[in-house]
Amino acid sequence: MFPLIYVPTLNTVVFKHAPISWEWGIVFVEAVIFFLGIETWKLMKRFYFRRKARKATGSVIDLETRVFGHYYEMSSGSQDEEVGQEKRAS
Structure with missing residues (x-):
């Protein structure tokens, strides 16, 4: 089934697929938001566990x-x- 959507006539006439244009903007924005979210999560986790370790180990x-x-x-x-x-x- 997968290769059928790349046959030119079947792609546009039967399945009504068209190439994406402005949708790529959404893809890149969401990728940046996801990346920033993950990196922020890792940073906060690192701060939390450093502080917790500092309190637990003392000096x-x-x-x-x-x-x-x-x-x-x-x-x-x-x-x-x-x-x-x-x-x-x-």
Whole structure:
């Protein structure tokens, strides 16, 4: 069905399709509005989560500690348990 609308006679006589002209203006305006909306949303989200992180972390500046600190604590505890179990087994 898709290629049929591009046959010249079928396109204009049967399906009554015509090429768009001023409608391209609507397409470009809507694309710009959509782009600006998405970028504004991302900017607001970035501001919100930065402020939330600043309140939650206080003055901790080390990014690695803030992001992976929880996993460092978890891994050190599990290694201690594994070492303790190995000592008991021997």
